[in-house]
Amino acid sequence: MKRIFFQYAYGNGPRSECWWDTMAEIAANSVLKGEISCDVVIVGAGFTGLSAAYHLARAGASVAILEANSVGWGASGRNGGFCCLGGAKASDAALDRRVGQAGRIEWRQxxxxxxxxVDTLLSDLALDVDRHSxxxxxLAHRPRDARSFDRxxxxxxxxxxxxxxxxxxxxxxxxxxxxxxxxxMTIPVGFALNPRKFVAGMLAAAVSEGARVFDQSAVTKIDSDGVSTALGRVSxxxxxxxTNGYSSEDVPPAMAGRYMPAQSTVIVTRPLEEAELAAQGWTSDQMAYDSRNLLHYFRLMPDRRFLFGMRGGILSSDRSEAASRARVIRDFRNMFPAWADVAIPHVWSGLVCLTRGLVPFAGxxxxxxxxxAGFAYHGNGVAMGTHTGKVLAELALGQKPDLYPRVMKDPARRFPLSGLRRALMPPLYALYALDDFRP
Structure with missing residues (x-):
C-alpha cells in the first residue's frame, strides 16, 4: 500500500495501551482465501463499513467485509467515544458560500x-455501550470565547x-x-459511549443479518468487478x-490525494475516588471539549476513569509517539492539577481524516x-461515520437516501502537493496554536 504517513502510524505501536481493547472482546474472523461473490463488497470494518454492511444485509443484499487488520482496529476502535454533532469543520459562513443557507441547514440537520x-441502533439492537452525558x-478557554456564546x-x-x-x-x-x-455552553444533542462496544454490537448485528467478515485481508486491487487481496478475490x-484516515493512495484516482490523515492522542486514568473528584471540582458526567482550535476533549466515564484527548502529532515514529503522549499527559495535568499524581495506565493514538474543504464526502x-466511498469526519466519526454507512448502503441498493445533503455529495477537492500534502500540516498547526494563545 502507498500511504502518506510513515509506516509506524499503520502498525500496532500507536494503539498499544488502548483502554477500549480491555473492554470488549471481538473474536477474530477468517482470512479471505480463494474467490467468492456477493452483491456488495465493503473495504474497512469500522463505523462506516459495519453500518453499511448492517443496512445492506438487512435489506436482503449479500455482503462481504474485508478488513486489513481486525474489526475496529482503526479510528473506530480507538477514539474518544463522543457521539455528537459534527463531521465537518467548515464554518457556517463557509457552508453558506458553498451550498447556500438552505444547504447549510440541510447539513446541520x-x-x-x-x-x-446511533441512538436508534442502540435501542433497536439492545446494545449496552456505557452511555452517559x-x-x-x-468550555471557553478565553474570556472572549465565553462572550461569543450568546452569538x-x-x-x-x-x-x-x-x-x-x-x-x-x-x-x-x-x-x-x-x-x-x-x-x-451545552448543546442538548449527543451522548458518550464505549466505541469498541458499539463496534462489537454493530459487527454482531451485521453478521446476524448474513454479512461475511474477513480479517487480515488487505485489498491490493480495486476494479469494475470487485476487489482482490493477496490470497483471494471478491467479485x-x-x-x-x-477506510477513512487509514486509506492508501492505491485507491481510485478520484479519492487519492483528497483525504488528509491527522493524529489524535487519548489517555485514560485509573478510577478516581470521590475525594479526588471533589478536590478537582470535576464531578460532571458531561462529555466536554475546550474552545481551542487544537482542542482538548474529555469526560468522566461511568467507572470514574477520566478520558482526555487532544489533536496533534504531525510525525509518526516511536520517538514522535512518545512526544505526543508526553504532551497530552502534560496538558491533562496542567488543566486538572489536583490529579497531577494520578496514574495514567492507558495512552494511545489514531488517525482522524480531513478534506481540503473541511466537509465529509459520500458517494x-x-x-x-x-x-x-465515504470519508473525512473531521474527528466526529461515531455518529457521522454510522450515518455515512447507511447512506452508502442506500446508494448501493439504488435508493435515494433520506438525508444526503449536497455538502456530502460534492466531490472532495485534491490537496496541493498531492502525495507530499502532509507538509501542509506543520504550518497550519502553528497558525492554529498561535491563535489559541491569543487573548
Missing amino acids: TEKAAVAL MGETC QCARVEENYGVTPDVLASDELSSAGMSGPFHGA AKQVILA PLGKHPNVL
Missing part, C-alpha cells in the same frame, strides 16, 4: 439525524432547532465542571470504500459509478 441514528459541553446560541437554534444552556464562569463549580475555564456488483468515485 443531517448532523443531528446522525446522532439520532446529556449533550455536549464546550453561537443563535446559530445553534437556527441550525439544529435546539436551545443551548449557557453557564457563566462563576456557575461552573456548582455544575461540577471546575477548571481553567471562563464559561460553558461484486458494488464496492464500498470505508461514487468519479468515473467509477459502482465504487462508492
Whole structure:
C-alpha cells in the first residue's frame, strides 16, 4: 500500500495501551482465501463499513467485509467515544458560500439525524455501550470565547432547532465542571459511549443479518468487478470504500490525494475516588471539549476513569509517539492539577481524516459509478461515520437516501502537493496554536 504517513502510524505501536481493547472482546474472523461473490463488497470494518454492511444485509443484499487488520482496529476502535454533532469543520459562513443557507441547514440537520441514528441502533439492537452525558459541553478557554456564546446560541437554534444552556464562569463549580475555564455552553444533542462496544454490537448485528467478515485481508486491487487481496478475490456488483484516515493512495484516482490523515492522542486514568473528584471540582458526567482550535476533549466515564484527548502529532515514529503522549499527559495535568499524581495506565493514538474543504464526502468515485466511498469526519466519526454507512448502503441498493445533503455529495477537492500534502500540516498547526494563545 502507498500511504502518506510513515509506516509506524499503520502498525500496532500507536494503539498499544488502548483502554477500549480491555473492554470488549471481538473474536477474530477468517482470512479471505480463494474467490467468492456477493452483491456488495465493503473495504474497512469500522463505523462506516459495519453500518453499511448492517443496512445492506438487512435489506436482503449479500455482503462481504474485508478488513486489513481486525474489526475496529482503526479510528473506530480507538477514539474518544463522543457521539455528537459534527463531521465537518467548515464554518457556517463557509457552508453558506458553498451550498447556500438552505444547504447549510440541510447539513446541520443531517448532523443531528446522525446522532439520532446511533441512538436508534442502540435501542433497536439492545446494545449496552456505557452511555452517559446529556449533550455536549464546550468550555471557553478565553474570556472572549465565553462572550461569543450568546452569538453561537443563535446559530445553534437556527441550525439544529435546539436551545443551548449557557453557564457563566462563576456557575461552573456548582455544575461540577471546575477548571481553567471562563464559561460553558451545552448543546442538548449527543451522548458518550464505549466505541469498541458499539463496534462489537454493530459487527454482531451485521453478521446476524448474513454479512461475511474477513480479517487480515488487505485489498491490493480495486476494479469494475470487485476487489482482490493477496490470497483471494471478491467479485461484486458494488464496492464500498470505508477506510477513512487509514486509506492508501492505491485507491481510485478520484479519492487519492483528497483525504488528509491527522493524529489524535487519548489517555485514560485509573478510577478516581470521590475525594479526588471533589478536590478537582470535576464531578460532571458531561462529555466536554475546550474552545481551542487544537482542542482538548474529555469526560468522566461511568467507572470514574477520566478520558482526555487532544489533536496533534504531525510525525509518526516511536520517538514522535512518545512526544505526543508526553504532551497530552502534560496538558491533562496542567488543566486538572489536583490529579497531577494520578496514574495514567492507558495512552494511545489514531488517525482522524480531513478534506481540503473541511466537509465529509459520500458517494461514487468519479468515473467509477459502482465504487462508492465515504470519508473525512473531521474527528466526529461515531455518529457521522454510522450515518455515512447507511447512506452508502442506500446508494448501493439504488435508493435515494433520506438525508444526503449536497455538502456530502460534492466531490472532495485534491490537496496541493498531492502525495507530499502532509507538509501542509506543520504550518497550519502553528497558525492554529498561535491563535489559541491569543487573548
